[in-house]
Amino acid sequence: MKLVTTSEMREVDRTAIERYGIPGPVLMENAGRGAAEAILTTKPELTYGQKVAIFSGPGNNGGDGFVIARWLAERGVLVAVYLLTSPEKLKGDALTNYKIITHLNIPVIAVSSDQEWARYQDKAASENVLFIDAIFGTGLKGEVRGVMATVINWLNGLKKPVWSVDIPSGLDADTGQPLGTAVRADFTITFGLPKIGQIVSPGPEFTGSLKIIDIGIPAKAVEENKIRRELLGQDICPGWILPRPPDSHKGTYGHVLVIAGSPGKTGAAILTCLGALRSGAGLVTSGLPKSLNPIFETKVTEAMSEPLPETIDGTLSTAAYDRIMELIENKEVLAIGPGLSLHPETQSLIRRLVVEADIPMVIDADAVRAIKGYLHILKESINIRILTPHPGEMGRLVGKKTWEIQKNRLSIAEALSKEYGVYTVLKGASTLIAAPNGETAVNSTGGPALASAGMGDVLTGMIAGFLAQGYNPFRAACLGVFCHGLAGDRLSGQKKTSGILATEVAQAVPGILATLRTPRDSTHGQSDNHHL
Template sequence: MRVVTAAEMRGLDRAAMEDYGIPGLVLMENAGLAVVRVVRELLGGGVAGKKVAVLAGKGNNGGDGLVAARHLFNAGAEVRVWLLARPEEIAGDAAVNLRIWRKMGREVHPVAGREDLEGLRAWLAGADLVVDAIFGTGFKGAAREPAAGVIEAVNAAGRPVVAVDVPSGLEADTGQVLGPCVRASCTVTFALPKVGLVLEPGRSYAGRLHVADISIPAFLLDQGPPGRYLTTREVVRRWLPPRPAWAHKGSCGRVLVVAGSRGMSGAACLAALGAARSGAGLVTLAVPRSVQEAAAAKLTEVMTAGLPETAQGTLAGEALEKIAALLDKADVLALGPGLTTHPETAALVRELLARVQVPCVVDADGLNALQGYPGIWRLLAAPAVITPHEGEMARLLGTASEDVRARRLAVAEEAAAHFKVVVLLKGPATLVSSPSGTTYINTTGNPGMATGGSGDVLTGVIAGLIAQGMDVFLAAAAGAYLHGLAGDLAAAKRGRRGLLAGDIAEMVPAAIRQVEEGGD
């Protein structure tokens, strides 16, 4: 499903009205009816006798709220409309719906000062539900009074809230919250999800997201240049390569994992396990010689290779030729987990990347070795996926982690275009961006996955999917989805707190099965 900015959505609305003759009042009516359907669902089906507060701003978002108010009133609800503007400020289609509401003999209650706000607080205390239609997708910055006080009153009331299009106080293009923001139980967004509803912190403020059809022609929603999309079960199912009846271990892909160091063998083992659990036919783990025995004992189903090492137990420069020989039999390279930043090992990483001829997935210390070497990307002879977290991305770009966090989507897209590699920026709603300008936003995963080794498993999963023949970009997006789903399954089984990376790896096959079979 495509994800759009506020400007892109305005363009779609305009095309529906101007090119296809769909009146704005029809779009607004459909939007309000979609809100009513979710209100009914949240209230258990019946709305008769229920007290509903509709908070309306002066724009089209407020007009959507007025449509919802009318239909809820007609269904028997006790509806009170609170208006955060003077009636004469309401224009266009919203003004039409305000006139209809008044002609029905219904009042609007202005919220302009302290006394009005106290009256709203008192009414909210007995309300069954709140419809938030104050601000729409054009909102930016921080809410000012009286809206700020209204939003705080709604959050303090603790009532179920249905937000119209976006929670008021949320920036639709970024997901940023710079002041008071409604914490919605559900958000009903129209036609397509907005970027800010699927990125944190916006995703947490939106609650359960409903994407409602308001009669914009469906083919319009898919038109346009490469854009942003949600990674869903349906698209991952289409991407996964089939497993034919005649498959054998050699036909299911060969992964070489170059990772680990003395004291950090766990990272290497988890990456290799992730590759094996994702369905790769043969996985070889290449580690420093002193680590090989422990790795072999831990990984029964993975082949191991011991490589020359430094005195500190990290990979030595002379390991390069042995790795090159192993790569002759590999379809993909996973590089980085647990390597450390030892200078000789870091130099090995750079030399290896300049020579590798198969797709590679670079993570952790593999990325740290590239800090300060911007020209390395031009030397890559094969497609690559890099999987930084915010700190690693900041080091690659020479900026601060806070800057990356504030601009996650833009940073991922800019880095992919600049480095000419697939960028997977880890975190809540993991982002996967291609050099061509397409981004997938992940929809799986949970906070329990914030545990050491989780990213190493992800590296292996992506490498395993590439080995099975997937395009590197789709493998990265699918890998993020399956990894997050495995984490969700593991959390459902064990709980989020105390979840281990090994628990996630164990559930990868179950995640793949769920996607392929369409189960819950």
């Protein structure tokens, strides 16, 4: 599903209205009616004369609230509208729908100051069973002030359900950041397409459960606007899974070389290899410091290993370079970084490989740290590079604090990919995948159950495994992130909200792929295009 900014949604609306002749009032009617139906589907008991308060602002979001009020009233709900502006300030479609509900004698209480609101708040809290936020829409840019801020903070203090219309009032639709204050909704009903700010952190904390309502915008209106961001979900990723023909063999699905591990971190190499194997790679070889090889071989039966020259501290030395270059000659992808250490000699080796290894490369953990201060080498690289930093690593890469990264995750990831020609997987809540051509995806799976050691190593291996099988870099990264998160979600669904191990996530991946694989995989036909 496409994921839009405020300006992109505005252009889609404009295209629907001007090019395809769908009037604005029709879109507002569809939005309000769809929202009312969504509310009543979830809360059918409202139709038995229960009371609902709707808070409407001065713009079209307030107009949507008026339409919702009318449809709820038609179904027997006792509705009161609190208009947080003067009626004289309403215009356009919002004004039209305001006039309709006044003609229908739906109660409208105009509230323009904190003092006026103080007269109503106790009664509103005690009488109503549900509250609908239609104060501000996606166009809000400045900080929320005045009676609107007061009402938003009051709503957040209630112990009753709050539904937001299109977006929680006060939430930046492009960044997911609150503009001073924002409604913390239990449910948000959004129109047409999901907004970036509802998906990227911390937006989901305010959005609650997201319901997307079709308001009649033609698919062509979306297509013509060439929106390049996707929300990774069950509507997209299953169609990307390639079939595995009955006459295939291990060589069909590629060979991954993993360069990982150092004393005390042999597990990083093991987990990366497991991720590659469980995602479907045909062959995996681990190159690691020679002193660690006996440990590795007792832990991973299915992966091959290559003992490499090491420093006096047991980390990979620059003397390993020539052998690694030989090893990559018959491999499809190199995964590098997990547990490699910050030893200066090892870091120097990593930087040389990043530039000179003519093979697609997934760069994680200590390999990401190795290019801090050396970002220019990414432009010198001679093949595909996928970076998988967490917010702290991203901050060190681009010279920003972690909180600055978290506040502008999308723009920073996209800028890094565009400037250096790399694919960026910015990990965290709603992991982002950015491509150098401007394509971006935001993941919808995963959660706090994945917050434990080794999860990133498994993800690195999975992305490398998908690359080895012939997926293009963007889809390989997207599928790795999506399936990794979904595996965590499935395990969480088994009442394991914490204590999930990275090995368990890796073990769950084949089952995830089995559920996502399309029906065509059961046929004897070949894929139309193996390199998607």
